[in-house]
Amino acid sequence: xxxxxxxxxxxxxxxxxxxxxxxxxxxxxxxxxxxxxxxxxxxxxxxxxxxxxxxxxxxxxxxxxxxxxxxxxxxxxxxxxxxxxxxxxxxxxxxxxxxxxxxxxxxxxxxxxxxxxxxxxxxxxxxxxxxxxxxxxxxxxxxxxxxxxxxxxxxxxxxxxxxxxxxxxxxxxxxxxxxxxxxxxxxx
Ligand code: PRP
Ligand code: MN
Ligand code: MG
Numbered sequence: 001x002x003x004x005x006x007x008x009x010x011x012x013x014x015x016x017x018x019x020x021x022x023x024x025x026x027x028x029x030x031x032x033x034x035x036x037x038x039x040x041x042x043x044x045x046x047x048x049x050x051x052x053x054x055x056x057x058x059x060x061x062x063x064x065x066x067x068x069x070x071x072x073x074x075x076x077x078x079x080x081x082x083x084x085x086x087x088x089x090x091x092x093x094x095x096x097x098x099x100x101x102x103x104x105x106x107x108x109x110x111x112x113x114x115x116x117x118x119x120x121x122x123x124x125x126x127x128x129x130x131x132x133x134x135x136x137x138x139x140x141x142x143x144x145x146x147x148x149x150x151x152x153x154x155x156x157x158x159x160x161x162x163x164x165x166x167x168x169x170x171x172x173x174x175x176x177x178x179x180x181x182x183x184x185x186x187x188x
Pocket of ligand 2: 045046047048049
C-alpha cells in the first residue's frame with residue numbers, strides 16, 4: 001500500500017509520540033475530578049477512530065470506561081453527505097457522566113455536531129472531544145462542547161484526502177500505521 005501514497009504526513013513514531021502527549025494532557029485535566037464521581041467514558045467513533053482509541057486509552061492510567069458509537073456520513077465516497085445519522089448506539093448509560101468523544105478526524109464538523117447533540121440529550125454532564133486530526137479549513141458547521149468539555153487535537157490536517165491510522169478510502173487503508181495522502185489517480 002505504500003506505493004499508493006503521494007506523501008506521508010505523520011509516521012508511526014510521530015503518531016505514537018503525539019498520542020501519549022494527548023493522553024497526558026487529558027489525564028492532567030481529569031485529575032481534579034472527585035474520586036467519587038463516575039469514571040469518564042471514552043467514546044470512540046467507529047470505524048475510523050478504532051486505532052486512535054486503542055492507542056489513546058492504553059496511555060490513560062486512571063479508571064475509565066470505553067464504548068463505541070457509529071455515525072455515518074461518507075459512505076464510500078470522498079465527500080460528506082452533510083446528513084450524518086447514528087447507526088449504532090452506546091452500551092453505557094452516559095447520564096451524569098463525563099464523556100470524551102474520540103475521533104480520527106473532524107472535517108466539515110457534521111458528524112461531531114450530530115454526536116454532541118446526541119450525547120447532550122443522553123444527559124452527559126460534560127462532553128470533550130479528542131480528535132487525532134483537525135481539518136479546520138473544511139469546517140462547515142460549528143459545534144458546542146457540552147458543559148466544561150474541552151477540545152483536544154493531535155495535529156491540524158492539510159486539506160488533502162488522507163488515509164491510514166484508521167482512516168479509509170472505500171474501506172481500505174485503515175490498517176496503515178501512518179497517515180498519508182492518497183495519490184489522486186486512486187480516487188478520481
Ligand atoms: C469520517 C471520519 C469522521 C467523519 C468526519 O467518518 O472518521 O468520523 O468522517 O467528517 P465530518 O466532520 O465531515 O462529518 P466516515 O463517515 O467516513 O465513517 P468511518 O469512520 O467509518 O470511515
Ligand atoms: Mn468516522
Ligand atoms: Mg470513512
